[in-house]
Amino acid sequence: MSALAMDVPPPSLLAAAALLVAFVAGLVIRWRHRSKYDLHLIPGPPAYPIVGNLPQMITWARPQLHLKVLAWMKEHGKIMKLILPGLGGYNLYIGDPEYLQNNVSGHGANGLPKSKLYNDFRVLASPNDVDTLFTCVETNEYWKAIRKGMARAFSTTALKDVFPQALRKVLELTDIIKKKPPTEPIEVQGLFLRLTFDVVGLAGYNIDFKGLQNEHHPFLEALEYCADDALATCLNPLRKWVKWAFPLGKLAQDCNKRYSQIYDYYKLIMRELRAREQPAADDMSIWACLMRIKDPRTGAPLDDATLSMEVGTFIIGGSDTTSHQLTWVLFAIATHPEVEQRVVDELKASGVFQLVRDGAADRLIYSDVMGLSYLGMVVKEATRMFPVGPLGGSRRTTEDGVRVCGYRVPKGTLIHINSLGLNNVPWLWDSPEKFDPERWVKHETSVESEDKAHPGQKSPPRKLWSFSDGPRDCIGQRLAIMELHLAVAVLLANFELRLAERMGGWEGTLSRQYIGLVMCIDGGMWLHFDPRVDLEE
Numbered sequence: 001m002s003a004l005a006m007d008v009p010p011p012s013l014l015a016a017a018a019l020l021v022a023f024v025a026g027l028v029i030r031w032r033h034r035s036k037y038d039l040h041l042i043p044g045p046p047a048y049p050i051v052g053n054l055p056q057m058i059t060w061a062r063p064q065l066h067l068k069v070l071a072w073m074k075e076h077g078k079i080m081k082l083i084l085p086g087l088g089g090y091n092l093y094i095g096d097p098e099y100l101q102n103n104v105s106g107h108g109a110n111g112l113p114k115s116k117l118y119n120d121f122r123v124l125a126s127p128n129d130v131d132t133l134f135t136c137v138e139t140n141e142y143w144k145a146i147r148k149g150m151a152r153a154f155s156t157t158a159l160k161d162v163f164p165q166a167l168r169k170v171l172e173l174t175d176i177i178k179k180k181p182p183t184e185p186i187e188v189q190g191l192f193l194r195l196t197f198d199v200v201g202l203a204g205y206n207i208d209f210k211g212l213q214n215e216h217h218p219f220l221e222a223l224e225y226c227a228d229d230a231l232a233t234c235l236n237p238l239r240k241w242v243k244w245a246f247p248l249g250k251l252a253q254d255c256n257k258r259y260s261q262i263y264d265y266y267k268l269i270m271r272e273l274r275a276r277e278q279p280a281a282d283d284m285s286i287w288a289c290l291m292r293i294k295d296p297r298t299g300a301p302l303d304d305a306t307l308s309m310e311v312g313t314f315i316i317g318g319s320d321t322t323s324h325q326l327t328w329v330l331f332a333i334a335t336h337p338e339v340e341q342r343v344v345d346e347l348k349a350s351g352v353f354q355l356v357r358d359g360a361a362d363r364l365i366y367s368d369v370m371g372l373s374y375l376g377m378v379v380k381e382a383t384r385m386f387p388v389g390p391l392g393g394s395r396r397t398t399e400d401g402v403r404v405c406g407y408r409v410p411k412g413t414l415i416h417i418n419s420l421g422l423n424n425v426p427w428l429w430d431s432p433e434k435f436d437p438e439r440w441v442k443h444e445t446s447v448e449s450e451d452k453a454h455p456g457q458k459s460p461p462r463k464l465w466s467f468s469d470g471p472r473d474c475i476g477q478r479l480a481i482m483e484l485h486l487a488v489a490v491l492l493a494n495f496e497l498r499l500a501e502r503m504g505g506w507e508g509t510l511s512r513q514y515i516g517l518v519m520c521i522d523g524g525m526w527l528h529f530d531p532r533v534d535l536e537e
Contacts, residue, residue, distance in 0.1 A: 038407040039090060044081035045072050052083030058236050062514035062522050065235070066390040066420050069093060073421040079405045086237040088115055088394070088414035092404060095418075095425050097461040099405055104395050104415050106139070106470030112395035113138050114472070115414050120234040124226055124316055125309035127263055132313045139471065141296040146310065147475065149293035150286070153204075154478050158284035160366040162203035166483055169198045170490045171361055172212050177495065177529050185500035187524040188330065192487075193323040194220065199483060200318035204286035205273060205311070220319075222261035227320060227517035229255055235515075266308045273311075274304070286314050314476070316517075321388050322480040324518045326487055327525045328386035329379055332435050333488070334497035334527055335506050339378060339437060343492055344532075346374045356493035357534065369485040377437040379484050380464060385435060387466035388518040390420035422465040493532070500526035 009017075034040050047053045057065050073080050078095040094100050104112050118135045125132045133150070136143040152158060173195050180186055194211035197220050201209040211217045233239045243252040279288035290310055295302050302310070333340050347353035352368055355361055369375075393416070397404065400411040424432040430439070443463050467474040474480070491497075503509045503526055512522045 036401065036408070037410055039081065039409060042079055042081040042092065042407050043076040044083075045076075047083045050085070052085055054084055054086070057082070057084060057087075058238070063232075063235065064514055066515055066519065067513070069391070069418060070421050070424060073418065073425055078427070079407070087235070088117060088396070089412065090409065091394075091414045091416060092409070093416045093418050093421060094405065095421055095427070096405060097422060097428065097463075097465070100415075100417055100422075101462055101469055103404075105417060105468065106472055111139070111470060111472070112397065112415065115394040115396045117234055117394060117414075120240075121230050123259065124230050124262075125266075125312040126305070127259065128305065128309075130309065132309050133475070134313050134317065145293055145296045147471070150289050150475060152284045153286045153289040154476055155284065156366075156478075159478060159482050161284060162479075163366045163482065163486070164362075165202040166199050166486055167362065167364060167490075169195055169202065169212065170487050172198075173487070174490055174494055176212060177491075178531075180529070182529070182531055185502070185526040185528050187526050189324065189327050189521055189525045190215070192326045193224070193319060195487070196323040196326070196483065197315075197319040199322075200286075200315055203479070204314055204318065205269065206285065206287070207269065207272065218261065219265045222258045222265070223316060224320070224516075225254070225258040226262055227316060229258070231515065231517045262312065266312045269311055270304055270308050273307075287311075317474075318476055318479065320518050321474075322483050324388045324520060325383060325386075325480065326484055327521070328388065328519070329382040329484055329488060330491070330497060330527060331499065331509060331525055332382040332385065333378065333492070334499045335509075336435055339435070340492065340497060343372075343375050343378060343488070346372055347489060347493055352489055353493045356490055361490060361493075364486075366482070369489045370482065372485065372489065374437065375485060375488060377440040379481065379488065380440050381435060381437040383466040384423045384429075384464055385432075386519060387419040387423055389466075389468075390418075390519050391515065392417040392419040392422070392465065393468055393472070417465065417468060419465040419468065491529070495529040496532050498528035498530065500528055502526055 045053060045056065048055060056068065059065075069082075072082075073093055073095050080093045080095075082091040082093070083089070084091050094104070106112075114135075114137045116137060118137060119129075122129050122131065122135050125135075131137070131142070133143060133146045173191070176191070177186060191212075194215075194217065197211040197217070198209050201207045201211075209217065209219065211220055229239075233243075239251075242249070243255060246252055273287055279285070279291055290302065290307055293302055294300065295306065333343065344353065347356075350368065350372060352364065352372070355363055355368075395415050395417070397409060397411055397413045397415065401408050402411075403409075404413070404415060422428065426432060462469050467477040467480075499505070499509070504511070509521065509525070514520055514522055
């Protein structure tokens, strides 16, 4: 026994041998990986061993990672790589619209499925961890049925039908602003959220949520909390484990409370909707369209659980995004008085200004505001500079060794359609940092016409990526654009805008942006609404 024991190498030698074997194995794996794929050739910021670029991306503070990604895209060019273990691994950011449109976003048969990161957002619609229109990774039969069935709800005819309801809420908003002391700035980020929350309630379900009448609406506050939590959990995998490991901790308890609140509200809405008669044949509201859809998995109408989660999906998608986009549009106008004056001049020339000033705004119709071409360019330019979903969407490769912009990549590599980058990189835009509505005179192709592509044909490169692209673009974008046109037209007919001093001007405001579920302003957006005095009246 003692002789055998003497033949055993010392632990230090065994450890050294193990390290050597591991080192050699690592070199072999790395060599094989580099011979098979070209990831090491793709430019990007330096990454750390094991954790990759996570230290540069993850934060518990207000995240500004969209600004980091934009800076890196500008530095590294049309393709940029991040290594994010736990967040998809290899992440590619593409600054080539033609490549994205014809290979990634879904025109013809060339689309890629969404990344599995979308699974983290299922919890916003249902506690049952099932897919909605938004979270479906594949364009499966369920997704196709919902997307096709809901298309009528966002047609021009449907928008004309809901225009009076949206107008009613914009006029209610105007009255609220008029009652505020004119010398005091107003925080509009929260105010506009209450507006769009009400609009989607009326336009989608004929329910007045009365958000404008309640500064602390419990449903809306719960939605905001949960939306921020879902994104934070997606971007920071540690957050999910903290909630799991400490179920009695404040974070887990707050999340349980808030998510329970939104699920309870979905049930209340469902009960009210189910108590109604079947929608009329010419009713193209969101609810009516949902009621007509047959579940391809059963052949029967959607059951209550499925309806409930899609109701929640459209409430979240129709309120948070549009409200923050309106906030950024008015910020851009408030900091460019010459642009504001041109919008007012157009309002006067079209007759919209006088209708509003004469107290006859209720006579406005859809075509009155959607026909304002300069206002349209202002809205488009603001959505270019400040897309409320700046991170855009992400897709994943389905074939091993497929070439992306000429580089071989593994199966499961994430490809990001980064709207902030695509809207602001210098090789696609002249002076992208400048707010210039006139640039759209040169690009008269509207968002609507860009959305159409013939199967099997390559599409001309898209200019504006704020609403994504292809079959999985934002289904409600036309409703959002109508709300933006309407709100800006009515507000500018009544008020002159000024950015409050507390915002620190253009640069100070931009320094305070962060990512919630959408692009927000830390501390809110504060604007002055000075009653407009028209010398011609």
